[in-house]
Amino acid sequence: MKIDKILSALESGLGATRLSPNISGLTLTLSQRTRASGARHFWREHLRRIQFANPALPITVNYPREPCPPKLDIQFANASVETISVSGMKSEDICKRLLEKSV
Template sequence: MVNIIKRMRKLRELLWIRNGPGAIQLPKEVTKISVEFHKKLIGSQHRGARHFWHDILPRIKYRNPALPISVTRHADPAGPAYLHIFTAQPTPQTAAIPPSSTPQPTSSTPEATANDTPTHTIEIKDFHESEILEALVEKTGAVVLTTPPEEATEMAEIEEFKERAEVDRVEVREKLMKVRREEELLKLARGEISAAS
């Protein structure tokens, strides 16, 4: 069984998914979010999209568990990087378009709007992840949630612990390397190993 204190520290580290950039509450009109970018990190064009996917999308999903989020990673380095936002109700920009003669399905559920065209499409190539989040909040009118003071204190303690742990790791590694070098020098002095090895 793992030490209770170690388990407690690991559980406290889960605070990162509840707080920070991406801790937003999206309006109910948003039915789906889709992100598209290159699957490998070549250059910096898709760096912001990858960081958005890796760091910010988990927080958005945590705060909006019923919201479907899809990620498409393509193989073309020169390909597009988009953030698609699907909404159930037409926005003022799309309401000005005259309706077509074919009947359109009326939908207020995410399943019905999944095949529709996105309400907002944002080109996110060469964007920083914070700029992508700002664009998402601006287009949807999402509410940015603040970190409660007690959780902010806990997160600061976790960061301080991680910094101390890294310093301790470096010190232990240096001591271990020093002991190993001394052992090798003793073996060399005794003639147990040759100087060439």
């Protein structure tokens, strides 16, 4: 029963989608000393769903001690990187921006 509930949460909701093959990796950077509740919620909720739906996609979370602005780096297959500043954004908005880039 508990496993069914966990799988159901991973397979449904925002972020439980296959990303475009032109995205080759994700890197989320958020400092231990800054308040970025949207980025932290994205990390705990939506990033897990994205990783479950895209098991071959390398996802890295950087959690440095020194203060830095929270950001999401999207690596593309053509070796370009697009950075989204997630400071002050809600977790749903971060996920929607990522899914827009995936199209």
